[in-house]
Amino acid sequence: MPLAKRIIPCLDVDNGRVVKGVNFVGIRDAGDPVEVAKRYNEQGADEITFLDITATSDDRGTILEVVEQVASEVFIPLTVGGGVRELADVRGLLNAGADKISVNSTAVFKPEFIKEASGHFGSQCIVVAIDAKQTHFFEKGDCYDRWEIFTHGGRKQTGIDAVEWAVKMAEYGAGEILLTSMDGDGTKAGYDLKLTKAVTDAVNIPVIASGGVGNLNHLVDGVKAGGADAVLAASIFHFGEYTVQQAKEAMRDAGIEVRL
Amino acid sequence: MRIAVVDLGVGNLRSVKQAVSTVAPNADVVLTSDANTLLESDKIVLPGQGAVGTWFSELQSRGLEDAIKTCLDQKPLLGICVGMQALFDYCEEDGGRQGLGLFKGSVRHFSNFHQVVEASENPPLPRLKIPQMGWNQVFQLRDHPLWNGIEDDAYFYFVHSFCANTAPDSDLGVVYGGADYGHKFIAAVGRDNVFAVQFHPEKSHDNGLRLLKNFTEWNGQAA
Numbered sequence: 075m076p077l078a079k080r081i082i083p084c085l086d087v088d089n090g091r092v093v094k095g096v097n098f099v100g101i102r103d104a105g106d107p108v109e110v111a112k113r114y115n116e117q118g119a120d121e122i123t124f125l126d127i128t129a130t131s132d133d134r135g136t137i138l139e140v141v142e143q144v145a146s147e148v149f150i151p152l153t154v155g156g157g158v159r160e161l162a163d164v165r166g167l168l169n170a171g172a173d174k175i176s177v178n179s180t181a182v183f184k185p186e187f188i189k190e191a192s193g194h195f196g197s198q199c200i201v202v203a204i205d206a207k208q209t210h211f212f213e214k215g216d217c218y219d220r221w222e223i224f225t226h227g228g229r230k231q232t233g234i235d236a237v238e239w240a241v242k243m244a245e246y247g248a249g250e251i252l253l254t255s256m257d258g259d260g261t262k263a264g265y266d267l268k269l270t271k272a273v274t275d276a277v278n279i280p281v282i283a284s285g286g287v288g289n290l291n292h293l294v295d296g297v298k299a300g301g302a303d304a305v306l307a308a309s310i311f312h313f314g315e316y317t318v319q320q321a322k323e324a325m326r327d328a329g330i331e332v333r334l
Numbered sequence: 335m336r337i338a339v340v341d342l343g344v345g346n347l348r349s350v351k352q353a354v355s356t357v358a359p360n361a362d363v364v365l366t367s368d369a370n371t372l373l374e375s376d377k378i379v380l381p382g383q384g385a386v387g388t389w390f391s392e393l394q395s396r397g398l399e400d401a402i403k404t405c406l407d408q409k410p411l412l413g414i415c416v417g418m419q420a421l422f423d424y425c426e427e428d429g430g431r432q433g434l435g436l437f438k439g440s441v442r443h444f445s446n447f448h449q450v451v452e453a454s455e456n457p458p459l460p461r462l463k464i465p466q467m468g469w470n471q472v473f474q475l476r477d478h479p480l481w482n483g484i485e486d487d488a489y490f491y492f493v494h495s496f497c498a499n500t501a502p503d504s505d506l507g508v509v510y511g512g513a514d515y516g517h518k519f520i521a522a523v524g525r526d527n528v529f530a531v532q533f534h535p536e537k538s539h540d541n542g543l544r545l546l547k548n549f550t551e552w553n554g555q556a557a
Binding site: 077078079080115118120145146149150151168169170171172173193194195196197198199249250278279280303304333 | 352464468534538
């Protein structure tokens, strides 16, 4: 019996509201996070991810409240990310009801933080989020493609290769990789399958594909062509185009093991 | 009725307490690391996440080992994840250590079991992602009040890198459920007033809530 592939609706939360951007900018309101999470729980979501996309210190209190409210009504795993800088932040979110904590920028500036956090709380609750964008580099006059990671909600370029970074983070104790293609995000053109495949082949921890889902075939592709263990999507669920249940049926019909 | 959720300062304790409170709205559900509170409670939930070494050192530093042993003898007790693993003879994690020894067998890293299986089988097994993180089906090996209303092969949520298996001379009558991830392992184990699961019922949606509800209604008898 293979492990069921997970479908994870993602709630980008800004100032207490679920929002959805396109290529990380251009925001549209998608409702109250508690109501949205309850809806996905009822539809059979396997997990819910909250990302505090602005994560200023003012928002921190808001996200803790949101996590507490959701955790009291939704009995599936909750991953929370955005603005996690210290072990105390991890502890605070876990105490509020999060099951897994997603770390992005802090991992880049302080890779040792992933060792510390996974050593202290266990790899199972430390997710490293990677925002990657296709870039080019020149070597001996030839141009090559690669994926480079960005931090600060996609605003800062780092020069770090995404695939090498994923391998390093797995070695440092990350329990899972949340891999977002910034080129795809919000475009509805599908996941960056080459990027997804490159990362899933390189690491031995679960990988969540994210960024760019526009229809249910994209979810199927993420698993079949990308090799992802879980598929994350936001706008196709938020604006009522598809239910989580429909997504699962489409995956099952494509021969993918899902929890129905 | 008072149900104590043992607080060792690690893992998603709030989720466990919340889920138990939801299925037993009239019960007094407390999160505690006080030995007397445990001894005075009617039922005990023993959760755990993360490393088993940390779990045991927290147990000892809070002076709870004797109280837990007393509860294991006397009260309906539900172990979850590391709270199940700790009940076996031996846990390989963190350099290896003795467990509480309620069940014969050992808890080992998936890849170590995997190598043993792989060496003896052809073709080799597919690559395993570790930790096992996600929804897997649990096959029920014998009836138990905690399985009431839960179908065989129901999905539960697992997150773990280490898994339990019995010793060659084990009493297989204690194994109530199994799951398969590269190889079969113990998903549920029980004896007298104790039942323990590798998965997270508090995160397993309707099936998990049903199991927790069954626990809150359980009289502590296996049959």
